[in-house]
Amino acid sequence: MQLINQSKRMKRLLIAALCILFHANVFAAWNIPVENYKQKDYNAGTQNWQIKQQKNQWMYFANNYGLLEFDGQEWQLYGIWSSSVVRSVEIVPEDSAIYVGGTNEYGIFKPTPTGKLDFKPMSRNIPDEYKNFGQAWNLHWQNPYLYVQTDKYIFRQNKSGDFSVINPNAHIFCSAMIRDALFVATDQGVYLITGTQLNALQGSELLHGKVIKAIREYSSNKILIATDFNGIYVFDGDAIKPFKTSVDNFIINNQLMDMVVNDNHIAFGTILNGVAVTNLDGNDAIYINTENGLQNNTVLSMSFDKSGNLWLGLDHGIDRVLLNSPIQYLYGSVDSKGAGYTSCIYKDKLYLGTNQGLYVTQYPFKSNERKTQLSLVRKISGQVWNLSVINNTLFCCHNRGLYIINNQDGRPIDSRDGYWLIKPMHKHSNMAIAGSYNGLYLLKNEFGQWRISNIIKGYTSSTRMFELDKNDNIWILSTRGVERLILNDKLDSCTAKVMKKYPNNGYCSILPWEDEIIICSNGSCQMTDINSNLVDSVDFFNEILDGEKLYSAVKKSDNKDVWFMYGDVLKVRKYDHNAMRYESKTTEIWDYPNLYIGGFEHLQILNNTEAIVGCTSGFAMAKLNTVLHPNQGVWMKPTIRKLISTNQNDTIIYGESYPKIKKDIEIKYKNNSLRFIIDGYDNYNEHVLYSYCLSPIESDYNKWIRSNTKEYTNLSEGTYTLKIRTMSAASGQTAENSLEFTILPPWYRTWWAYLLYLIPIMYIIYLVYKYFKHRVEKGRLLLERRKDSEMQKQQLKYAEESHEREKEILRLQNEQTEIELKSKSQELANMMLSHLNKNEILTEIKKDLKKILGDLHGSNAEQISRKIIVLQGKITQNIEQEVDWNKFEENFDLVHSQFIQKLMKKYPMLNKKERKLCIYVKMGLFTKEIAPLMNMSVRGVEMLRFRMRKHMNLDRADDLEQLLEKI
Numbered sequence: 004m005q006l007i008n009q010s011k012r013m014k015r016l017l018i019a020a021l022c023i024l025f026h027a028n029v030f031a032a033w034n035i036p037v038e039n040y041k042q043k044d045y046n047a048g049t050q051n052w053q054i055k056q057q058k059n060q061w062m063y064f065a066n067n068y069g070l071l072e073f074d075g076q077e078w079q080l081y082g083i084w085s086s087s088v089v090r091s092v093e094i095v096p097e098d099s100a101i102y103v104g105g106t107n108e109y110g111i112f113k114p115t116p117t118g119k120l121d122f123k124p125m126s127r128n129i130p131d132e133y134k135n136f137g138q139a140w141n142l143h144w145q146n147p148y149l150y151v152q153t154d155k156y157i158f159r160q161n162k163s164g165d166f167s168v169i170n171p172n173a174h175i176f177c178s179a180m181i182r183d184a185l186f187v188a189t190d191q192g193v194y195l196i197t198g199t200q201l202n203a204l205q206g207s208e209l210l211h212g213k214v215i216k217a218i219r220e221y222s223s224n225k226i227l228i229a230t231d232f233n234g235i236y237v238f239d240g241d242a243i244k245p246f247k248t249s250v251d252n253f254i255i256n257n258q259l260m261d262m263v264v265n266d267n268h269i270a271f272g273t274i275l276n277g278v279a280v281t282n283l284d285g286n287d288a289i290y291i292n293t294e295n296g297l298q299n300n301t302v303l304s305m306s307f308d309k310s311g312n313l314w315l316g317l318d319h320g321i322d323r324v325l326l327n328s329p330i331q332y333l334y335g336s337v338d339s340k341g342a343g344y345t346s347c348i349y350k351d352k353l354y355l356g357t358n359q360g361l362y363v364t365q366y367p368f369k370s371n372e373r374k375t376q377l378s379l380v381r382k383i384s385g386q387v388w389n390l391s392v393i394n395n396t397l398f399c400c401h402n403r404g405l406y407i408i409n410n411q412d413g414r415p416i417d418s419r420d421g422y423w424l425i426k427p428m429h430k431h432s433n434m435a436i437a438g439s440y441n442g443l444y445l446l447k448n449e450f451g452q453w454r455i456s457n458i459i460k461g462y463t464s465s466t467r468m469f470e471l472d473k474n475d476n477i478w479i480l481s482t483r484g485v486e487r488l489i490l491n492d493k494l495d496s497c498t499a500k501v502m503k504k505y506p507n508n509g510y511c512s513i514l515p516w517e518d519e520i521i522i523c524s525n526g527s528c529q530m531t532d533i534n535s536n537l538v539d540s541v542d543f544f545n546e547i548l549d550g551e552k553l554y555s556a557v558k559k560s561d562n563k564d565v566w567f568m569y570g571d572v573l574k575v576r577k578y579d580h581n582a583m584r585y586e587s588k589t590t591e592i593w594d595y596p597n598l599y600i601g602g603f604e605h606l607q608i609l610n611n612t613e614a615i616v617g618c619t620s621g622f623a624m625a626k627l628n629t630v631l632h633p634n635q636g637v638w639m640k641p642t643i644r645k646l647i648s649t650n651q652n653d654t655i656i657y658g659e660s661y662p663k664i665k666k667d668i669e670i671k672y673k674n675n676s677l678r679f680i681i682d683g684y685d686n687y688n689e690h691v692l693y694s695y696c697l698s699p700i701e702s703d704y705n706k707w708i709r710s711n712t713k714e715y716t717n718l719s720e721g722t723y724t725l726k727i728r729t730m731s732a733a734s735g736q737t738a739e740n741s742l743e744f745t746i747l748p749p750w751y752r753t754w755w756a757y758l759l760y761l762i763p764i765m766y767i768i769y770l771v772y773k774y775f776k777h778r779v780e781k782g783r784l785l786l787e788r789r790k791d792s793e794m795q796k797q798q799l800k801y802a803e804e805s806h807e808r809e810k811e812i813l814r815l816q817n818e819q820t821e822i823e824l825k826s827k828s829q830e831l832a833n834m835m836l837s838h839l840n841k842n843e844i845l846t847e848i849k850k851d852l853k854k855i856l857g858d859l860h861g862s863n864a865e866q867i868s869r870k871i872i873v874l875q876g877k878i879t880q881n882i883e884q885e886v887d888w889n890k891f892e893e894n895f896d897l898v899h900s901q902f903i904q905k906l907m908k909k910y911p912m913l914n915k916k917e918r919k920l921c922i923y924v925k926m927g928l929f930t931k932e933i934a935p936l937m938n939m940s941v942r943g944v945e946m947l948r949f950r951m952r953k954h955m956n957l958d959r960a961d962d963l964e965q966l967l968e969k970i
Contacts, residue, residue, distance in 0.1 A: 032368060033331040033624050035289065037296030040321040045078040047071050051316030052089070053141075054306035058096040059642055059661040061682070062308065064316060065089040070103050070112060070120070074644055074682040076711055081120045083108055093142035093149070099662050102149055104139025109151050116666045118644060118658020125149070129158065129166055143180040150185055150196075152178040157187060159199065169199050179218040181226055188215035193228065193238070206243040210236065217262040221283075229254075229262035229271070235285070248285025265307040268326065272302030278315065280326065297322055329592045329630045333622040340377070342600055343617035346607045347390035349397045354380070354408065355622060356387030361399055363411055382406075383413040389424040393435050394448060398425045405437055407453060417444070417455050423467045428475050434494070436477060438466030443477070445494050460496040462488055473518045476535045478502075480513055485522050487535065502537050503529070514557050523554045547576055549589055555604035562611045564627070568604050571596050573616060575627055591732060592625045594690060640738045641693075641729040642682045648674035649714065657744070668744035675746050676716040681727055683711050690732040698724045720748040823897065846935070888919075895922060905970050910955050917951040920944070925967045 042049055048067025055063050064071040069082035070089050083089060086105035093102040101112040101120065110124035126134070133156065141152035151158040157169035157178070173189035180186075185196040192207030193215070210228065217229040221237060227246060228236040232255055237246040248254075250271055257273035264270075264283075271279045277292030277300045292300050297317070304316035313324040333343075333355075341359035348354075353366035361383035364376065386402035399406040404418035405425065425437040425446070433448040436459075443459040443466055462479075469479035477488035477497065485503040490496070505511055506524045514521045520531040528544045528551040529537040544551050548567055556568040563578035565585070573593045577586045598618055599605075605617030612627045646657035650673060657668050670677070683691035692707040697715055700723070707730060722745045730737045750756055852871050896903050906921055907913070913921065916937065923933045930948075934941045952963060 032295070033333055034295040035291065035331055036325045036328045037291065038323040038325065039296070039298050040073075040323070041298065042320060045071060045073070045080075045321065047078070047080045048088075049319045050303055051321055053091050053304045054314050054316050055092045055094045056306065056308050057094050057101075057661050059640075059682075060309060061661065062306075062314060063092050063094065063101060064321065065092045065103065065304070070101070072120070074642070076680070076682055077644070079119075081112060081122065083110060083122050084124055090138050090140055091142045091152075093144055095144045096661065098144075102142045102144065104142050104151055106138055107135055109139045109142065114660035114662070114664055116657065116664050117655050118660050120660065125160060128164055129160075133158070133168060140175075141178045143178065143185055145180060145183055145185065150178075150180070152187065157185075157196065167199055169196060169201065171201050176215045177217060179220075179226075181218070181220045186218050186226065188218055188228070190214075193218070193243075204238055204243065205241060206238075209243050216259050219262055219264045221264060227262065227264060227269070229259055231259050235262070235271075246285065248281055248288075250279040250281060250285065250288050253279050253288070253290070260302055261305045263305045263307055263313075265311065267311065268307070268313075270305055270307070270313050272305045272315065274301050276300050278302055278305070278313070278324070280313065280324075291324055296324075327629050329626045330616075331624045331626065332618070332620070333624065340621055342619050343605065343622040344387055344600065344603055345390045345605050345617065346615045346622060347392060347397065348607075348609065349390075349392055349408070350410075352410075354390055354397070356390050356399065357621070358386050360384040361387050361390075361401075361408070361413070378411055380408060381412050382415075383408070388422065391425050393425065393427045394432070396448075396453060398435075398437075400424050400437070405439075405455075416446070416453060423465070424469070426469070426471050428471060429473050430475050431494075436469075436471060438469050438479075440465050442466065443469075443488075443497075457495050459488075459490070459494070462497055462499055468513055470513050470515050470520050472520050472531050472535050474535050478513055478520050478522070478531070480511060485511060485513065485537075510553055512553055512555055514554060516557055517559070521554070521557060523552065525553045526551055528552070528554075547585055549574060549576070555599075555602075556606035558606050558608050558614070560608050560611045564611065566606060566608060566614055566625075568599070568606055568616075571598060573606075573625055588735070590627065590630055592627065592630055594732065598623075641727050641740045643679060643725075643727065643740065643742050644682045645678075645680040646742070646744070647678040647680065649676045649678050649716075650674050653678070657742075668742070670744060670746050672720060672747055672749040672752075675718045675720075676714070677718065678712060678714045679725060679727075679742075681711040681713075681729070683729060692730045692732055694728040694730070696726040696728075698726065704728055718746050720746045720752065722746075892922075899925065902970055906967075909970065912954050913951065916947055917954065920947055920951055921967055924964060925970075927964075 047069065050067045051064045051071070052067075053065040057063065060075070062073045064073070066080070067088050069080050069087065070092060072079040072081065083103060083105055086108040089103050089105045091104040091109075094100075095102065099113060102125075103110065103112060103122075107126070108124060109126045110122055112120040112122050115121050136153040136156060136158070139151050139153055143150040143152070147161045148159050149161070151160070152175055154175055155170070157171070157175070159167045159169065171187060171189050171191070171194060173191040176188045176190070178185060178187045186204075187194045187196060187201070188210075190211075191203075192210055193204045194201040194207075195204060196202075210230070213230045213233045215228055216231050217227075219227050219229075221227045224240050226238045228238060228243065230236070234251050234254060235246040235248060236243050238244075248269075253276070254271055254273065257275035259271055260274050261272040262269065263272075267283065269281050269283060269285060271281075273279075277290065277297050280289045280291065281287060291297060297315070298320040299317050301318035302315050303318055306314045308314060311327045313326055315322040315324065340355075340362065341357035343355065343357055345356035346354065347356075348366055351366060352363050355362045355364075355377070361380040362377045363380055364378065380399075383399060383401060383406060387399060388402070389398075389400040390408075391398045391400075397408040399408050399413060400422040402421045404420065405416045405422040406413040407416060408414075420439040420441055423438045423440070425435050428434045428436060434456075435446040435453075437444045437446055437455075442463045445456040445459055446453055447456040464481055466479055469477055471477055475490060477490070479486050479488060481499075484501050484505050486499045487502045488497040488499050491498075503511070503522055506527060510524060512521075512523045514523065516530070522529045522531075522537060528540070530540045530543065532538045541551065547565055548554065548557065549569070552569045554567055554569045556566075558566045560566065562580075565576040565578075567574055567576070571594055572591065574589045574591050576589050578584075579586050593616075598616075600617055600619055603617065605615075607615040609615060609624075614625045614627075616623045616625055642659045642661070642663075644658060645655055646668070648654045648656055648670070654674065656670055656674065656677075657666070679695075681693060683693070690709065691711070692709060693711055693713075694704040694707050695713045696702075696704045699721075700718075704726070713725075722743065724741055724743045726739065726741045728737060728739045747753075855871065892903050902925060903918065903922070906918065919937060920933065923936060928936075930941055930944050934944045937944060937947075939947070948963070952961075955966075957963065957966070
């Protein structure tokens with residue numbers, strides 16, 4: 004919002020300038036900027052009768068429609084009850100009161116918690132005979148009384164309603180409270196009121212018959228008295244005397260309406276011709292009217308603000324005259340003057356080159372002249388690009404050629420081409436290089452006459468911007484970048500080399516600095532060295548300029564101050580002669596958009612404190628000695644003008660006026676998106692910068708910005724503190740303010756909501772408790788049943804497992820038995836096999852012995868026969884010798900499940916041989932296999948088998964093997 008207001012303010016300044024430019028004659032004068040506030044800007048009545056400033060710098064105007072308030076950003080109108088017109092306003096900061104007076108009405112405005120003003124009438128209870136008192140033209144506060152000046156009476160009233168009337172029995176013109184003394188001017192003279200008594204000033208008879216328009220404090224012991232057509236008078240405590248000024252004729256001819264005084268100036272407002280401002284001696288007048296900025300010439304009221312600016316209440320509109328502005332404008336007719344491209348002071352004349360021609364005027368302007376006529380130099384109409392003085396000759400580079408200027412005449416040197424600029428050569432004092440639309444030309448001064456010597460070959464492009472270094476090398480901006488042109492010895496041709504290409508943004512500048520050349524672009528600046536090469540010089544740009552920026556002009560004054568321009572900024576780096584170094588902080592003179600002509604910026608230093616700047620609307624003078632510095636001027640604490648909820652419709656929740664009303668700010672959760680609007684004045688170069696910090700969600704201030712509006716959205720409930728910091732961009736002065744507020748929780752997160760939530764929660768908890776208690780009981784029973792069931796299952800499981808273990812044990816035992824039986828069976832088999840083999844072998848031996856015995860003969864035969872028979876007896880005994888049968892039967896019973904015992908139990912009649920035969924049959928042996936085991940023949944075994952079947956009572960059909968298998 005502030006940027007918009009700045010744009011509007013700048014627009015007002017430019018419109019004021021352009022209005023002046025359309026004046027019929029062409030005149031020159033350095034004019035103070037004037038800000039115009041039209042009726043549509045403040046949206047109230049046309050006329051403004053009185054102006055006062057509050058302690059926080061807000062301005063208040065007694066307007067036709069009510070009390071008009073301006074906080075530096077926005078206008079606000081407050082009406083009074085029975086009268087729309089407000090004629091007077093009196094501000095009492097210590098009483099938080101603004102008193103206003105109108106038609107048959109006066110009362111008091113008090114601030115409200117939303118930053119508005121609330122009116123309460125004070126004139127309702129005055130005696131009936133005085134109720135139609137007419138206009139309340141002036142109000143004065145002298146604690147504890149309010150004095151109300153009307154056309155006939157002075158009312159005195161306190162807060163309790165005590166009312167008294169002072170009647171001078173004369174027509175009252177005006178009044179003033181000076182050092183707690185009330186002075187009243189009437190058609191009978193000037194009086195001092197003491198209590199309710201009127202005391203005529205000594206010598207006031209001198210003023211009889213004169214209309215007194217203003218009484219103002221002049222010094223500690225003097226007051227000034229202004230009349231409409233009869234000049235100014237001074238009262239020194241002893242007598243009233245005429246006060247002669249340089250504007251007496253101006254006052255007499257234009258009818259004075261008001262006069263105001265501050266520490267430096269006296270301002271005289273008139274009905275017919277605007278304002279004249281002088282010093283305190285009444286001299287060095289400055290005239291301000293519709294020709295140089297005012298909206299109209301009828302000044303109804305005036306007031307100096309704390310910054311020294313002059314506010315004017317006009318018959319139609321409000322103007323602010325920036326008396327302390329570091330910029331003043333040179334205005335003339337727009338038809339013959341145009342935008343400012345170049346300027347030059349030559350032989351006590353100021354030459355001004357514009358897009359419409361070359362103008363000249365006497366310089367410096369004579370102090371007693373209100374405006375000086377500009378004259379167009381003959382033959383030099385149209386676009387002027389550059390003015391340069393070389394060897395005491397003034398050159399004009401023009402769209403139509405190159406000219407030499409002598410007084411008010413222009414003599415062409417070359418009209419074949421347009422020329423941009425001309426530069427003197429360092430090593431050839433009688434030569435110069437001129438840059439044209441189509442190349443470079445060498446100029447020579449021969450016998451006091453300048454002429455074109457030759458074109459410089461090797462470069463045929465446009466040379467709008469170039470400079471010569473101390474070696475007379477030409478540095479030029481071309482389409483390829485920054486080129487260095489080296490001239491040959493004859494100075495008729497050159498060789499070019501690109502020394503620097505254009506940066507990404509495509510912009511570059513080339514500027515002279517003492518004996519060097521500066522090549523500038525944003526973020527990259529270089530200088531030429533002694534060998535005409537480019538070198539970095541960061542220290543130079545940081546210590547003397549303002550860092551590495553795209554500078555459009557750099558100039559040094561005689562006292563070593565460095566003036567420079569970049570972007571929309573004009574600054575000065577001052578040189579401290581005591582410390583023998585440049586100051587650490589630059590001084591900003593101006594920073595407004597669209598003031599300069601982009602690409603054609605012009606800066607001409609006049610003296611140590613003044614410089615001419617080319618502007619889109621003509622020319623301006625920059626005045627260094629009027630710039631505010633740190634700790635100068637007034638920098639007030641920022642005021643939070645409005646706190647607005649933006650959730651639905653913009654709703655003002657809180658606002659501050661003066662003084663601030665302390666209030667606990669509680670904001671409903673549904674309004675948790677907020678916009679804060681801060682007040683703040685922009686005075687000429689004194690831009691206001693803002694920084695914000697919302698604690699606790701932000702830990703530090705944000706960066707400086709120009710916007711006086713800050714928004715936060717969807718804030719959670721809690722207590723916040725908004726901290727605001729403002730700073731003057733020119734002086735660096737800062738001020739802070741803060742505002743604490745609370746975002747209330749939504750209704751569903753309030754304590755009573757939680758209390759409501761607690762009731763169903765407790766009921767639910769009770770139900771849950773009951774439910775879980777029931778479930779616990781049910782679970783306990785179910786658990787017991789499950790426990791019993793599990794116990795039963797466990798017992799069954801244990802029984803099954805025990806049975807399985809027993810089965811396993813039995814299986815293992817069976818396996819063990821089986822293994823043992825297999826072992827025993829194997830042992831039985833081995834025993835039987837061994838026995839069988841033995842008997843077979845012994846039988847064979849016995850047969851062999853018997854055969855040998857039959858073959859024996861001789862003397863020893865009997866003896867040998869006897870021995871063989873003995874041996875046969877032993878063999879027969881060995882064959883018949885049975886194996887350890889008891890052990891065999893024992894093993895056989897183990898293998899065959901007590902077969903022998905079962906057999907003998909069932910067939911006890913069986914003898915030993917029959918039992919053996921049963922065992923061999925059980926073993927599955929055949930008769931042939933059994934015979935040798937029993938030392939019997941096969942036939943013997945069969946006979947034995949027959950007898951055994953008979954003993955066992957078996958029929959022929961009974962199968963012995965199956966029977967024995969079943970046992």
